[in-house]
Amino acid sequence: MKLLDMTDRARFGMTTAIGLVLSAGAAQADVTAADVWADWKGYLSSSGYEVAGDESQSGDTLTVSDVTMTMAIPEEDTTVSVNLGEMTFTENGDGTVSVGMPAEMPMQVQVESPDAEEVSVGLQYNTSDFDMTASGEPNDLLYNYSASEIAVIVDDVTVEGKSVDLGTVEFRIADVTGTTTMQVGELRKSDQKMSTGPVNYTIDVADPEGGTGQFMMKGQFAGMTVAAEGAMPLEMDPADFAASINDGFSADLTMTYSEGSSEFKVVDPPQTTEGTTKSDGGEFTVAMGAEGLTYDVSSKNMQLNMAGGDIPLPIEVAFGTAAFNLTTPIAKSEEAQDFAMGVTLGDFTMSDIIWGIFDPAGELPHDPATIDVDLTGTAKLFFDLFDPEQMEAAETGELGVPGELNTLDINTLTVSAAGAELTGDGAFTFDNTDLETFNGMPAPDGSVDLKLTGANGLLDSLIAMGLVPEEQAMGVRMMMGMFAVPGEGEDALTSKIEVKSDGQVLANGQRLR
Numbered sequence: 228m229k230l231l232d233m234t235d236r237a238r239f240g241m242t243t244a245i246g247l248v249l250s251a252g253a254a255q256a257d258v259t260a261a262d263v264w265a266d267w268k269g270y271l272s273s274s275g276y277e278v279a280g281d282e283s284q285s286g287d288t289l290t291v292s293d294v295t296m297t298m299a300i301p302e303e304d305t306t307v308s309v310n311l312g313e314m315t316f317t318e319n320g321d322g323t324v325s326v327g328m329p330a331e332m333p334m335q336v337q338v339e340s341p342d343a344e345e346v347s348v349g350l351q352y353n354t355s356d357f358d359m360t361a362s363g364e365p366n367d368l369l370y371n372y373s374a375s376e377i378a379v380i381v382d383d384v385t386v387e388g389k390s391v392d393l394g395t396v397e398f399r400i401a402d403v404t405g406t407t408t409m410q411v412g413e414l415r416k417s418d419q420k421m422s423t424g425p426v427n428y429t430i431d432v433a434d435p436e437g438g439t440g441q442f443m444m445k446g447q448f449a450g451m452t453v454a455a456e457g458a459m460p461l462e463m464d465p466a467d468f469a470a471s472i473n474d475g476f477s478a479d480l481t482m483t484y485s486e487g488s489s490e491f492k493v494v495d496p497p498q499t500t501e502g503t504t505k506s507d508g509g510e511f512t513v514a515m516g517a518e519g520l521t522y523d524v525s526s527k528n529m530q531l532n533m534a535g536g537d538i539p540l541p542i543e544v545a546f547g548t549a550a551f552n553l554t555t556p557i558a559k560s561e562e563a564q565d566f567a568m569g570v571t572l573g574d575f576t577m578s579d580i581i582w583g584i585f586d587p588a589g590e591l592p593h594d595p596a597t598i599d600v601d602l603t604g605t606a607k608l609f610f611d612l613f614d615p616e617q618m619e620a621a622e623t624g625e626l627g628v629p630g631e632l633n634t635l636d637i638n639t640l641t642v643s644a645a646g647a648e649l650t651g652d653g654a655f656t657f658d659n660t661d662l663e664t665f666n667g668m669p670a671p672d673g674s675v676d677l678k679l680t681g682a683n684g685l686l687d688s689l690i691a692m693g694l695v696p697e698e699q700a701m702g703v704r705m706m707m708g709m710f711a712v713p714g715e716g717e718d719a720l721t722s723k724i725e726v727k728s729d730g731q732v733l734a735n736g737q738r739l740r
Contacts, residue, residue: 260289260316262365263324266409267314271296273415275465280314287318298465310335319360326359326370333382349382366411374403394432394441401425405453414458414475421453426484441494448487448508455480469614472558477516484508493536502533502542519564520557520612525550525571540580547574547595557612563605563633572598590688596644604635631659637675645688647681655726664730672728679720682707710734 264282271278276298280291294311311334315327334350359372381396402424410416427447434440460474468476488505509526526549534541550571556564574595582593608630610617621629633656640651653675661670686703689695695703711720712735725733732740 257322258324258361258363258365258368260284260287260318260324263316263326263361263368264289264291264314265365266361266368266411269411269461270409270415270417273459273461273463275463287320289316290314291316308335308337323360323362326361328354328357330354330357344387347385349384351378351380351382353378353380368409370407370409372403372405372407376401377403391435392433393435396430396432397428399427402450411461413461415461416458417456419453419455423451425449426451426487439494439496441492443493444489444491446487446489446504449485451482451484453480453482467614469558469611469617472515472517472613475517477514479512479514479516481510481512483510495536498536500533500536500538502531504532505530515557517558519554519566521552521554523550523552540584541578542581543578544581545574545576546572549573556606556608559608559610559617561607563607565603566606567601567603569601569639570598571600572596585694586692588692590692591685592646594643594646597641599639599641601637601639602635603638605633607631607633632657632669633659635673640675640677645685647679647685649677649679651675651677653724658728661728664728670728670730671726674723674725677711677722677724678714679707679711679722680714680716681718682720683718 268278276296278294278296280294283290283292290313292313294314295308296311297308312332313329315325317325317327319325330353332352332354334352336348336350338346354374354377356375357372357377358374359370361368361370363369376399378397378399380398381393384391384393400423403421404423405419405421407417407419425447427445429445431443431445432441455478457478459476460471463471463476485508486506487508488503490503491501493500505528506526507528509524512521512523514521526546528545528547529549530543530545532541532543548571550569550573552567552569554565554567556566574597576593576595579593582589582591610621610626610629612618617626620626635655635657637651637653640649642649653673655671655673655675657669657671659669662668664670683704686695686700690697690700707720710724711722713719714721723735725731727733730740731738
């Protein structure tokens with residue numbers, strides 16, 4: 228699976244470049260309008276874009292009109308271009324430069340490819356009370372910026388020269404303030420911080436084929452903060468992102484958002500599905516560099532209400548915590564590299580209406596349910612994830628085995644529901660030279676300790692409900708007796724499962740294989 232293909236990277240670079248429009252601080256040194264414009268051009272060029280614009284100087288103001296950014300993606304026969312409109316750079320006489328843009332700035336994003344439809348997206352980038360000041364030195368610039376509102380609105384979409392009426396797509400961010408530093412040496416390094424007031428978004432689109440279908444989502448959250456650090460080579464080849472990473476590219480972005488809510492509707496005649504969501508906020512982190520790729524997303528106190536369509540009754544569910552994290556190596560290496568994966572669905576609850584479907588008599592405890600898994604370990608990759616040729620060879624099997632697992636640590640394992648709970652932890656190593664002992668799987672060596680509470684009580688409830696026949700429950704109890712021993716407390720079982728590199732499998736010292 229391609230984690231980030233070349234077109235995605237072009238869009239990411241475009242978004243980052245547009246984000247620079249929000250960037251900027253105060254250092255006591257002289258900087259000229261030409262210095263600041265050169266910094267913008269250098270940043271965009273480093274991202275892989277060809278930058279053009281008509282420059283004209285009048286007094287202390289440098290005006291650059293018809294600013295365009297173009298990136299070619301050779302291996303995908305695709306070109307991405309963006310028109311940023313007009314920008315001004317005005318020297319203030321105190322060593323600082325004000326950066327100006329029109330309050331309403333139309334932008335065009337065009338994607339052309341001989342193997343796909345030509346798409347043009349017209350955007351309206353609007354700002355209210357926008358202010359940006361650059362200061363510092365030519366290779367060490369600090370930007371301060373603020374705006375009472377920034378809005379991005381999809382104005383029109385054209386596919387193969389034909390206008391497509393999608394409906395309304397807009398994002399509005401209020402009370403924006405932030406700073407960005409840009410330092411140029413062997414690498415171009417940036418450090419950005421931003422905070423905002425309320426964020427509102429509306430996506431209300433119709434069936435582009437002219438049908439009566441509709442998708443609508445409206446939402447808001449009270450505010451957000453963004454912190455981002457990055458480094459990139461002074462010249463990046465968009466066709467060879469793996470080389471850019473080897474040359475020092477890195478990015479680390481963390482966004483936190485406060486409480487919010489949304490409503491949605493999906494119309495697929497003759498059915499209509501509607502619902503609402505609500506949460507107390509959350510956090511999103513993505514980091515990428517030679518050390519690997521990391522995603523980490525979490526949300527607090529999520530609620531979902533939904534009804535209609537194929538759903539026979541209203542759904543009301545909630546999570547106290549919902550989180551997912553993944554860290555994976557991205558470059559081939561002779562040495563083992565760290566990886567991690569975690570999933571948490573904590574304090575899951577659902578309405579009594581849903582419980583009533585399969586537990587009308589209330590036999591089961593309706594306590595919140597939790598799934599919590601935390602895994603870490605080490606592995607080797609035999610190809611670069613961001614090298615298109617190597618990626619294709621890995622997907623088609625030309626490289627053989629794409630990697631190997633060396634160690635696996637089960638730091639946390641918790642599954643609790645309906646009065647029963649399973650917990651565990653353990654660790655394993657893997658011998659990748661032995662693929663015979665376990666029928667093609669690298670031979671593991673390690674153990675896992677498990678504890679199960681409330682299992683017999685749960686079985687009794689399921690029997691009373693008629694969901695599990697008595698004879699099947701007896702078989703389950705016998706299996707638990709083979710793999711587990713009584714633990715401390717009532718209705719508690721423990722088990723130590725050991726796997727030996729010579730093929731032995733033991734449960735509490737009793738050999739099973």
